[in-house]
Amino acid sequence: MSQTPVLIPALLLLSALFSLLFGLRSARLGHLVAVLGVLGSFLTAVAGAFGVITGGEAIRYAMGGWIPPIGIELVLDHLSVFMTLLITFIGLVVIVYAPRSLHFEAPGKAAFAWPAIVLLLAGLSGVSLTGDLFNLYVFLEISALAAYALLAIGGKAAPVATLRYLIVGAAGGGFYLLGVGFLYFTAGTVNMADLASRLPELVENRAVVSAALLLVLGLALKMALFPMHFWLPDVYTHAPSAVSGMIAPIMTKVSAYAIIRLFLDVFPPGYFTEALPIASTIGWLSAAGIVYGSVLAVAQHDYRRMLAYSSVGQIAYVGLGIGLANPIGLIGGLLHMVNHALMKSVLFLIGGAIRLRTGVTRIPDMKGLGRSMPWTMATFAIAALAMVGIPPTAGFFSKWYLLLGTIEAGNAWWFGVILISSLLSGVYFFRVVEMIYRDPAVDPAEREEADAAGRERPPLQPGGEPPASLLGPILILGVAILAVGIFNVLIVGALLTHAVAPLGG
Amino acid sequence: MTGRFESVFLDVVTRAMVPLIQVFAFYIITHGHYSPGGGFQGGVMLAASIILLRIALGEESYRRFPREAGIWIAGVATLLFTLLGFVSILFGGNFLEYAYVVPGMDAVELRYWGIFFAEVFIGFLVWGALVAIYDALVTGGVEA
Amino acid sequence: MILELDFWLMIVLIMFAILALEVKDLLAAVGVLTGYSFLIALLFSALGAPDVALTEAALGAALTGVLLLASLTFMNRNSKD
Amino acid sequence: MRILGFVLIVVLGVVLVWGIGDLPERGDPQAPAPTHVASYYIENALDDSNTPNFVTAVLADYRAYDTFGEAVVVVTAALACLLILLRRREDEVEVEEESR
Amino acid sequence: MTVEFLQGHYPYVLVIVLLLIGLYGMTLKGNLLKKLIGMTIFQTSIYLFFIQGAVKTNATIPVFSPELGPGAENYMNPLPQVIVLTAIVVGVAITGVALSLLLVTQQRYGTIEEDEILEQMRQAE
Numbered sequence: 015m016s017q018t019p020v021l022i023p024a025l026l027l028l029s030a031l032f033s034l035l036f037g038l039r040s041a042r043l044g045h046l047v048a049v050l051g052v053l054g055s056f057l058t059a060v061a062g063a064f065g066v067i068t069g070g071e072a073i074r075y076a077m078g079g080w081i082p083p084i085g086i087e088l089v090l091d092h093l094s095v096f097m098t099l100l101i102t103f104i105g106l107v108v109i110v111y112a113p114r115s116l117h118f119e120a121p122g123k124a125a126f127a128w129p130a131i132v133l134l135l136a137g138l139s140g141v142s143l144t145g146d147l148f149n150l151y152v153f154l155e156i157s158a159l160a161a162y163a164l165l166a167i168g169g170k171a172a173p174v175a176t177l178r179y180l181i182v183g184a185a186g187g188g189f190y191l192l193g194v195g196f197l198y199f200t201a202g203t204v205n206m207a208d209l210a211s212r213l214p215e216l217v218e219n220r221a222v223v224s225a226a227l228l229l230v231l232g233l234a235l236k237m238a239l240f241p242m243h244f245w246l247p248d249v250y251t252h253a254p255s256a257v258s259g260m261i262a263p264i265m266t267k268v269s270a271y272a273i274i275r276l277f278l279d280v281f282p283p284g285y286f287t288e289a290l291p292i293a294s295t296i297g298w299l300s301a302a303g304i305v306y307g308s309v310l311a312v313a314q315h316d317y318r319r320m321l322a323y324s325s326v327g328q329i330a331y332v333g334l335g336i337g338l339a340n341p342i343g344l345i346g347g348l349l350h351m352v353n354h355a356l357m358k359s360v361l362f363l364i365g366g367a368i369r370l371r372t373g374v375t376r377i378p379d380m381k382g383l384g385r386s387m388p389w390t391m392a393t394f395a396i397a398a399l400a401m402v403g404i405p406p407t408a409g410f411f412s413k414w415y416l417l418l419g420t421i422e423a424g425n426a427w428w429f430g431v432i433l434i435s436s437l438l439s440g441v442y443f444f445r446v447v448e449m450i451y452r453d454p455a456v457d458p459a460e461r462e463e464a465d466a467a468g469r470e471r472p473p474l475q476p477g478g479e480p481p482a483s484l485l486g487p488i489l490i491l492g493v494a495i496l497a498v499g500i501f502n503v504l505i506v507g508a509l510l511t512h513a514v515a516p517l518g519g
Numbered sequence: 520m521t522g523r524f525e526s527v528f529l530d531v532v533t534r535a536m537v538p539l540i541q542v543f544a545f546y547i548i549t550h551g552h553y554s555p556g557g558g559f560q561g562g563v564m565l566a567a568s569i570i571l572l573r574i575a576l577g578e579e580s581y582r583r584f585p586r587e588a589g590i591w592i593a594g595v596a597t598l599l600f601t602l603l604g605f606v607s608i609l610f611g612g613n614f615l616e617y618a619y620v621v622p623g624m625d626a627v628e629l630r631y632w633g634i635f636f637a638e639v640f641i642g643f644l645v646w647g648a649l650v651a652i653y654d655a656l657v658t659g660g661v662e663a
Numbered sequence: 664m665i666l667e668l669d670f671w672l673m674i675v676l677i678m679f680a681i682l683a684l685e686v687k688d689l690l691a692a693v694g695v696l697t698g699y700s701f702l703i704a705l706l707f708s709a710l711g712a713p714d715v716a717l718t719e720a721a722l723g724a725a726l727t728g729v730l731l732l733a734s735l736t737f738m739n740r741n742s743k744d
Numbered sequence: 745m746r747i748l749g750f751v752l753i754v755v756l757g758v759v760l761v762w763g764i765g766d767l768p769e770r771g772d773p774q775a776p777a778p779t780h781v782a783s784y785y786i787e788n789a790l791d792d793s794n795t796p797n798f799v800t801a802v803l804a805d806y807r808a809y810d811t812f813g814e815a816v817v818v819v820t821a822a823l824a825c826l827l828i829l830l831r832r833r834e835d836e837v838e839v840e841e842e843s844r
Numbered sequence: 845m846t847v848e849f850l851q852g853h854y855p856y857v858l859v860i861v862l863l864l865i866g867l868y869g870m871t872l873k874g875n876l877l878k879k880l881i882g883m884t885i886f887q888t889s890i891y892l893f894f895i896q897g898a899v900k901t902n903a904t905i906p907v908f909s910p911e912l913g914p915g916a917e918n919y920m921n922p923l924p925q926v927i928v929l930t931a932i933v934v935g936v937a938i939t940g941v942a943l944s945l946l947l948v949t950q951q952r953y954g955t956i957e958e959d960e961i962l963e964q965m966r967q968a969e
Contacts, residue, residue, distance in 0.1 A: 020614040024604065027816060031598045034823065038587065038594075041832075077809040079616035083781050086809045122831030126823055133820050140813065148927055152813035155934045156820055162941055163824030166948065170968070173828070173948040174961055180942050181870055184883050187938075191931060192863075192890050198924070199767050199897045202780030212776075224763025551800045554907065555713035558804075559933060563721040570729060590822060597819050600812060615808040617793075630793035634804040637811065641804075644815055645933075648822035649726060652940045655825040656733045656947065673858040680862055680885045684869040689877055696881050703888050711905045711920040712895050714799045715928050719891070722936045727884065734943045735877070738950050742875040743957055749872050757864045761857060769852030771901035773917050778900055782923045783916035786906070796908035798922040799929070807926060814930045821937030825944040 018062040019075040019088040019143055022098050023153075025055045026136035034129035041124040045113055048128040052109055052135060056102035059139075063095045067508050074145070083205035087145035093278075093348075093513035096505075097142035097271050100352050101264050103494075104359055105135040111487035112256040115366040119254040120167040127164065131260065134160035138268045147194045147204045147280075150272060151187065154236070157268070158183050161261055168253040175248035182235055182245045189232030196225035206280050214282045217289055226285070229276055230292055237269035239296065239333055240303025243326045250322035255366025258318065262325050262362060263355035270332045270351070274344070277336060278516045287339045297337015301431045303330035308438035312445075317365050317377050320442060321358065324401070327435060328354045334416060334428060341514045343419020348510050350412035352498060357397045357409065360491035364394050367480040367488065377446055384451035387479050391450055393492035398443035400495050403436050408499040415506075533575035540568040548642040549635070558638040562645025569650045573657070586654055592647030600640040603633070672706045689740050693731045700724035855896040862889035876949065876956040880942050887935040891928045898924035 029051020037044025065073060072091030076082060090098075109131055116127060137157025144150050162183070166176040198204050200221045201212045216222050238246040246266075250258050277286050277293065286292040307327025314320040331354070335347015367390055368374055368383060384391045400407035413432055420429040479485055498505065544564035551557030572580040604615040612619030617633025618626035679702060683695040700723035708716035768775030789801035803811050850857070866889055869882020898921040904912065906922040946956060953961050 017608055017614075020608075024601065024614060028598075028601050028605070031594055031601060031819075034819075035591070035594045035598070038591070075613065077614055078805065079613045079618065080806050084784055085806055123827060125832050126827040126830075130820070130823055130827055133816065133823070136816070137820075148930075149810055149813065152810055152817065152930060152934065155938070156813060156817050159817060159820045159824050159937060159941055162945070163820075163827045166828050166945055170952055171965055173945045173952065174965070177876060177942065177945045177949060180938065180945065181879055181883060184938055184942075185867070185870060185886070187934075188886055188890055192893065194927075195890070195893050195897065195924075196763065196767070198927075199775070199777045202776030202778075202782075204923075204927075205781075220766040221763050222766075224760060227759065227763075551804075552795045552797055554797065555717055555799070555905070557714070557800050559929065560714075560717045560721050563718075563726055567721070567725060567729075590826060593819050593822055597815055600815055604812065615812065617805065627792065627794050630805055631795065634793060634795060634800060637804040637808065638800070641811065641815055645818055648818045651822040652825045652944075653730065653733065655822075655829040656730060656940075656943060658829055669855065670858075673855070673862075677858065677861055677865065680865045683881055683885070684865065684873065684878060689875070692878070692881055696884060699885070700888070703892065706892070707895055710895050710899050711903065712898065712925045712928070713905050714797075715891070715895060715925050715932070718929055718932050719888075722932055723884075723888065727936060727939055730940060730943055731877075731880075734947050737947060738877070738956055742878055743959075744874050744878070746872060750868075753864050753867050753871070756867070757860060760860045760863070764853055764856040764860070765849065767853065767856060767897075770855050770896055771899045772852075773900045773903070777897060777924070778916070778921045782921040785922055786916045786919050787914055790908055790914065798906040798908070798919065799925050802922050802926045803929060810926070810930055814933050817934050817937050821940050824941045828941070828944045828948055 016065060016073055016075075018058060018065060019073055019090040020077070021058045022055050022062065022102070023136050023140040023143060025058060026051055026132055026139060029054070030129045030132035030136060033132060034126075037125040037128055041128070044125055044128045045109075048132045049106075049109055051132055052102060052106045055135070055139070056099075056106050059095065059098045059102050062090050063099055063509075066090060066092060066095050070512075082145065083203045083208040086149050087205060087207070088143045089145040089206075090143060091513070092509045093271070093275070094142045096348070096352075096509045096513065097268065098139045100355055101135055101138045101142065101268070104260060104263050104355055105131070107487045107490055108256060108260040108359065108363070111259070111363055111366075111484055114481060114483055115256045115363075115370055116254055118370050119256075119366070123167050127167070130160045130163050131257075133157075134164065134260070134265075138264055141268050142271060145206045147197065147206060147209070151191055151194065154190070154269075154272075155187055157265070158187065158236075161265055164257045165249050165253040165261065168257070170252075171248065172252035175245070175252050179245045179249045182242075186232040186235030189228045189235070191232075193225045193228030193232060196221050196228065200225070206275070209280050210282070213280070213285075217282060217285065223290060226276075226281060226290060226292060230273060230296070233269045233273050233276075234296070237266045237273070237333075238326060238329060240299050240306055240326065240330060243303065243307075246326055247319060247322040250325065251316065251319045255318070255362050255369060258321075259359045259362035259366065262321070263359040266325070266329045267332065267351045267355060270329065270336070270347075274336060274348070277339075278514070283516065283518070293337050293339045295337075296333050297339075297428065300330035300333030300337055301428050303327060304334070304431050304435045308435045308442075312438055312442045314442075315376055315378060317368075317375055317380070317446070318362070320377070320446075321361055321365070324439070324442070325354075325358060327439075328358065328401075331412070331416065331432075334432075335419070338416070338419040338423050338425075338428075339517070340419055340422050341511070341517045342415055342422060344514045344517060345506055345510045346412050346415030346417075346419055348513065349415060349502060349506065352505070353400065353408040353412045353495075356491055356495050356498065357400050360393060360397045360488055360495070361401075363484070363488050363491065364390055364397075367484045370484065371478070371480055377449055380446065380450050381452045382450070389479055389485060390488060393488050394450070395447055396492050396495055398447055400499070401443055402440045406496065406499055408495050408502065411499060411502040529575050533571055537568045537572055540564060540571070544568065544642075548638055551638045552631070552634065558641025559645055561638075562642040563649065565642065565646035566649035566653070569646075570653050573653070584650070589647045589649075589651030589654060593644045593651060594647075596640045596644035596647065600637065600644070603636060603640070668709055669706060672702060672709070676702055676706070687742050687744075689735060689738070689742050690732075692742070693728060693735060696731070697724050697728040700727065856893065859889050859893045859896060862892065865889075874958045876946055876958060879958075880939065880946070883942070884935070884939060887931070887938075891931060891935075894924040894928045894931075897921075 140153030400409035548561030866886030
């Protein structure tokens with residue numbers, strides 16, 4: 015039997031533990047082990063992707079040799095291989111980027127930060143791979159605990175913001191667990207495939223309705239679906255850049271993935287769309303969230319806060335894909351996961367590089383950076399274009415599929431929301447692009463004015479390009495944005511059309 | 520909470536109690552097969568014995584059980600648990616399939632010992648991790 | 664017999680929960696919470712789950728109480744609500 | 745804000761009480777939960793692993809991966825507390841040397 | 845809401861009352877430690893839900909006893925108990941991390957009342 019499914023999380027866990035033990039002696043050794051573990055896991059995920067694409071069907075792995083539903087089952091199918099590839103790729107890039115940036119923003123924390131980052135990735139990939147509802151909860155909490163620790167090591171307000179996130183996350187986890195309980199006591203199993211075969215007789219059961227509501231409510235809290243997003247902006251703003259650059263792209267996506275998994279593979283077809291209006295509710299909330307996030311992002315002056323509000327809007331695109339509930343719309347939502355992960359990650363990493371070089375976090379202070387950091391800022395421009403959705407970049411295609419989905423669903427409102435939000439993204443990103451390609455402020459009067467106002471001074475001579483360990487990951491992500499845009503047909507054809515097959519496309 | 524209370528009675532009772540608690544905790548860990556209990560419960564008791572030492576003996580307890588020891592024990596025990604899972608892959612089973620851990624032995628017997636060692640590892644890691652959490656909390660969040 | 668016991672235990676539990684949330688003195692609240700966890704462990708064992716009862720007594724009642732007390736030494740004991 | 749919170753909590757409570765109406769009665773031995781997977785554990789634990797305590801058998805053998813994940817949760821929590829509350833001076837020295 | 849309904853389901857109703865009390869503490873209390881106490885009550889009520897569901901009438905604890913033999917109807921359902929065991933440990937882990945966050949908050953702001961912290965945050969901006 016192929017061991018690929020278990021190797022992805024288990025290699026990560028193994029390297030996290032080695033990284034912890036070595037890190038107690040030397041933080042650098044711990045980092046090296048962590049990088050090797052994530053690399054190994056990424057290569058395993060690539061191998062798994064080849065296996066799934068050539069084999070054409072899911073690899074099912076019975077944990078401990080016990081046949082499901084007695085034991086726990088791991089499922090490596092088109093959808094989960096897509097998620098694990100995304101998680102391990104972002105993790106690999108960010109963990110290579112992290113040392114200098116983290117040392118600058120959170121000194122003295124490195125030795126314990128590497129195992130925490132790898133544990134975060136292990137938890138997320140465990141969530142993607144599992145075929146068991148309770149096992150999903152356990153791995154969701156592993157990733158959540160690691161995320162709380164990493165987010166809390168940022169600026170002054172970071173612990174308070176993280177504590178609020180923790181309480182919301184605990185409530186979400188509790189609702190999810192309660193939903194699992196309702197399903198278990200009505201259907202008698204927690205295995206996803208087994209549930210899928212037993213639930214069709216129970217569609218009228220009120221306990222199953224409550225279970226569906228509770229599961230979606232819990233995951234929506236963790237996914238920061240509007241109006242349950244209130245914890246997110248503070249958390250992302252105060253966390254270290256490298257941590258935001260890892261958590262913002264993949265953490266909320268995995269909760270969205272879990273909702274999609276429930277929607278496609280656990281509940282009977284049509285349960286979320288016809289029997290209960292869950293999908294359309296998610297869709298409408300997402301539409302509101304897109305507008306809300308984009309409008310508030312325009313109003314922000316802090317670079318990271320702008321990105322945080324933008325994240326609220328962008329995760330809602332995935333929710334819109336769920337709400338459309340037709341194959342092409344859901345493909346758009348899933349493709350937007352990878353696009354947004356790449357774009358948001360590179361934007362946070364650029365923010366960290368700017369902060370390392372010049373100490374600047376506010377957008378008006380970024381004048382003149384286009385001249386002193388040409389490569390970084392070129393990547394920023396690519397990412398900004400992708401956020402708006404200009405054709406050769408990745409961002410265009412996911413919005414294109416979503417628009418096709420809204421046309422198929424005949425929903426003019428959502429069509430308009432996507433267009434308006436693209437326009438607003440254009441407003442807030444081109445504001446930054448304009449600022450960074452403007453001449454630097456060298457006027458002494460302006461410096462004094464900034465001092466008087468208590469802001470950070472606009473730098474006289476902004477630093478040059480960041481060191482290679484920071485610039486390399488940024489450029490790789492920039493290239494990846496273009497590559498995903500150009501080769502999106504491959505991703506859609508090889509993985510996503512199979513993943514949404516249960517919708518009957 | 521790290522300060523030592525000046526009480527001979529407390530001192531003597533603690534010194535006498537801690538080994539008893541630890542013996543009982545090991546009994547709980549190893550008898551998970553037959554009676555209620557197992558790694559988690561026994562591990563918590565081991566941690567409680569160390570916390571009792573910390574409260575009653577103050578500084579002396581750090582000589583008996585150093586600050587770094589908690590996370591070391593937890594890390595090594597979890598690592599051994601993971602390796603137990605990988606060993607069965609090595610001999611042709613699935614992850615954590617105890618029946619394959621030692622080739623040639625009876626499957627039922629192997630599962631029995633697999634459960635036993637899993638419980639022991641869990642006990643040790645819970646012990647180490649909880650003491651580490653306690654030690655971190657009593658610092659009061661001192662950040663330089 | 665068991666059914667009546669668990670009904671009354673749960674009523675007492677609800678009272679303990681309200682008390683733990685409404686007491687202004689945090690030290691007292693932590694004490695009530697420890698009592699609550701102990702009662703819930705009792706309820707678990709009455710419902711035929713001795714393993715869970717043992718875990719809840721060790722982790723929920725004892726350890727959580729100790730951790731809460733350890734962190735309470737650094738804080739103001741009085742709560743606004 | 746407070747009133748809205750109360751209303752939401754009460755609404756949730758009403759939905760849940762409505763939902764539990766269709767749960768099997770407490771203690772019903774013929775309900776799906778005790779008859780489907782759980783009965784396999786009770787009937788086979790002793791033969792499969794020579795363990796009379798079914799909870800231990802399920803915890804450490806049939807669903808060992810859950811327990812493994814839970815072990816990782818505990819270690820993650822310890823690591824998280826150390827990461828949040830402590831800082832290590834030797835790391836800084838090391839990175840200083842690296843950047844030189 | 846008939847009497848028969850309550851006979852079979854009253855434990856679940858009481859569990860939900862407990863759950864709502866915990867939720868109230870988590871969301872509407874201003875003191876951060878009170879929020880954590882509410883979180884603990886919320887989590888315990890979910891454990892209680894699973895344990896109530898595991899009960900079988902005329903059954904005993906899930907440890908094999910030679911007098912009763914291997915019949916499945918003689919023992920309580922072990923699977924929810926295992927789920928609760930795991931969930932309790934997860935809950936305590938969350939509480940530990942929350943307390944360490946609370947300590948850092950106390951150190952940086954000198955208080956654990958939410959409104960005072962928000963006031964200080966507003967002044968810092």
